Amino acid sequence: IVFVDVRYTGTANLSIKVKLTDQLNSIPNVTALVDGSIVKKYDSDGNITAENYYTRYPAYQIADVLTNATRGKGLSLSKIDFPSLAECEAWQISNNVQFNGVFDTKTNVYEAIASMCRAGQMAMTKVGNKYSFVIDKPSDAVMLFNESNIIDGTFSQNWLPLNDRANEIQYTYYPETDDFKHATIRVSDPLASNSGAGIRSVEITSYGVTN
Numbered sequence: 060i061v062f063v064d065v066r067y068t069g070t071a072n073l074s075i076k077v078k079l080t081d082q083l084n085s086i087p088n089v090t091a092l093v094d095g096s097i098v099k100k101y102d103s104d105g106n107i108t109a110e111n112y113y114t115r116y117p118a119y120q121i122a123d124v125l126t127n128a129t130r131g132k133g134l135s136l137s138k139i140d141f142p143s144l145a146e147c148e149a150w151q152i153s154n155n156v157q158f159n160g161v162f163d164t165k166t167n168v169y170e171a172i173a174s175m176c177r178a179g180q181m182a183m184t185k186v187g188n189k190y191s192f193v194i195d196k197p198s199d200a201v202m203l204f205n206e207s208n209i210i211d212g213t214f215s216q217n218w219l220p221l222n223d224r225a226n227e228i229q230y231t232y233y234p235e236t237d238d239f240k241h242a243t244i245r246v247s248d249p250l251a252s253n254s255g256a257g258i259r260s261v262e263i264t265s266y267g268v269t270n
Contacts, residue, residue: 063168063228065144069128071093073089073090073091075087075237076167081173087204091161093161094113095113095115095159096113096114096115096120096123097111097112097113098112098114098119098122098123098127099119099122100114100119100121101119101122101125101136101141101144101145102141102145103141103142103145105136105137105139105141105228106139106190112141115157115158116148116151116152116156116157116158116160116179117146117151117156117157117158117175117176117178117179117181117267118145118147118148118151118179118181118192119144120158120175121144121172121175121176121179121183121192122139122144124168124171124172124175125138125139125168125172125190126139129231130264131168131192132168134190137145137189138188138189138190139189139190140186140189140191140192143191143192143193144192146194147181147193147194150194150196151179151180151181151194153212155180156178156179157178157267157269158174158175158178158179158267158268159178159235159239159267159268159269160174160175160178160266160267160268170172174266174267175267177255178265178266178267178268179192179194180194180196181193181195182261184193189212222259224259225259225260225261226247226248226251226252226256226258226259226260226261227245227246227247227248227251227258227259227260227261228242228245228246228247228260228261229243229244229245229260229261229262229263230243230245230246230264231243231244231262231263231264231265231266232244232264232268232269232270233266233268233269234269234270235269235270236270239269
């Protein structure tokens with residue numbers, strides 16, 4: 060037996076101690092209900108407005124991952140576009156868009172942020188030397204292109220062949236109403252089914268999505 064002292068700095072750690080007997084023939088299953096992250100909240104100028112901000116909304120969860128030196132990337136606040144982040148959170152609050160996931164397997168900062176962005180209907184992009192954010196929401200068109208305002212003869216259209224298109228989606232999420240057990244919704248194209256076309260399925264898993 061090798062005893063090793065391990066420190067999980069900045070990490071929520073759940074441990075159990077089990078007495079070794081002949082009754083123990085497997086590792087017990089352990090589950091935990093996580094309320095959410097306690098992070099810092101900022102205004103649109105990057106000033107801290109709350110030190111212990113409990114949130115399930117992805118915007119400031121992402122800010123914590125980017126700026127927290129203990130459990131994240133440890134970036135300077137000057138590297139974050141806070142006006143765009145505040146806009147994302149305001150939209151997430153008004154539409155109840157949450158990230159209710161945990162990171163209990165090995166990952167990196169950008170994979171973790173990608174998961175939160177997908178659940179939060181947002182995207183992170185680099186603008187100059189700052190990380191900026193855009194929310195996927197309805198908006199008015201700002202520019203339209205057609206044959207009347209482009210160089211003559213430059214317009215072209217390309218279509219993906221039907222045989223290369225998915226005709227079924229299997230979407231997996233983790234419903235809160237069923238103790239966060241994974242559930243899969245299957246949606247298929249009825250026209251493809253009626254025509255006898257083969258199933259071309261694509262699988263999508265949304266970690267942190269619970270409704």
